[in-house]
Amino acid sequence: MSQIRFHFSAPRGAAEDLYRRLEAEFEEDGLPLALVEADEAEAIFEVSVYAEPDGDAEPRIRRILDEAGAGVALEREAMPDIDWVSHTLAGLKPVRAGRVLVHGAHDRDKREDGDIAIEIEAGLAFGTGHHGTTAGCLEMLQKILQAERPRDALDLGTGSAVLAIAVARLAGIPVLATDIDPVATEVAARNVALNGATALVECVTAAGFDHPRLAGDRQFDLIVANILAGPLMELAPQMARHAPAGGSLVLSGILDRQADDVVAAYTAQGFRHVETLHREGWSTIHLKR
Template identity: 65%
Template structure:
């Protein structure tokens, strides 16, 4: 099958914003996305999306996102030879430090420090490599909350790659339930949990709602982390209140800066108290207590 690279260039700040938006847009498609610096002096980065088969739909969606955010230059196309571009794109994916956490691919194992809480995740079908501002923001907030509150159990709702569940298990050494509505994501999460050596602490489950028996069997939870999207998070506020322990903590992300106040308001309606908000790369991570 033919493969096409769709690419464009932008300044560093704009490129980071576009990468985040495109990662959200194409996460369910499983299309590799890469960013490289092409002009260090001028701070210019090139972002590429790799598409198998007909690239027309992906190009249309990509162009729509760029133009709606003020990027006037057209998206360029390059027809590619038969190469494993997922592996190639990983070569340029830099590791991420978020507090004591170090999220990396296999190609960066040699960069781990002895005192790191290292999480090895390959970019792939499930969202959440640590390179997205929401994932890194959640890891920073998790470290703060775990240090201050010493939770006894946790829930990672919408786990994706399970990077957050793995982080909690490695940091707190407590049981974690990691759920996702997508069975593909759950399968990837289970593989990552085993690979990172926390299978004795993290239980994965495919669950489309809180009526799944895993929630009753493992909850209520002292800590719930949900890195999803603002709309679903607001809808889930009543269920979150029912499944969080008294005086438990809730960490929410997947929320744009402009959406933060609305999400907080939805949870205050359920008698949550806003503790703090962490801003990172145009996204917010919110800490609430019940």
């Protein structure tokens, strides 16, 4: 049966407060929640609770919203069951970024000798390789992996897992792939299996670094995070704790005009700016700690 996503939007402070209240309410039930920036300019955040359709989540969410005097409109959306056949890259051309070719099932014959071919069924997750941010990350990761030998990697905001699979295939190292959205994590795990990468890539649902697999400031030699400038700047202190000295960090999801602010937030945390790639108005930034 399809899951239901209950969601509402609110200004940042109110959204964070309501998210915390809902997190406490549903902690024992283990329902996944998400807090994502919906409108960066207006600092509007969207809170989602993913629940089974026959449960009691809706009245409990409404009670919390009433108690907080939130005055927000709660909406419900039936999550479509993922149809892996229709949600392929059908109609989209394969994307090449250096040695990496990202393609759908229908384009397996486009692989060439020497390609790192990644087959993606993006489904409801972001990351077909067509976006300037994903392509920028693929290019930057290949540059880094030509010069560095990381022992492990973190792909924070993995979406379809395209970057996690690319790193696993390029470097042959274990990759932890995380996403705040449980649907994306499901898609990610499916793609990891499709590409025979389950031995190296582990997919977990986590908001930022909030997960037992990231506890104790677990460090990764290579971190890639293609999310948005706002959350990336907020995560800077935590990124610094999870990156060892000499570790590389690739950040994307950053508009060109936001790049200086992001670099400043990270240099303040002890990172050094190495290089920025620009694609279609998006910046992909390489920093080293």
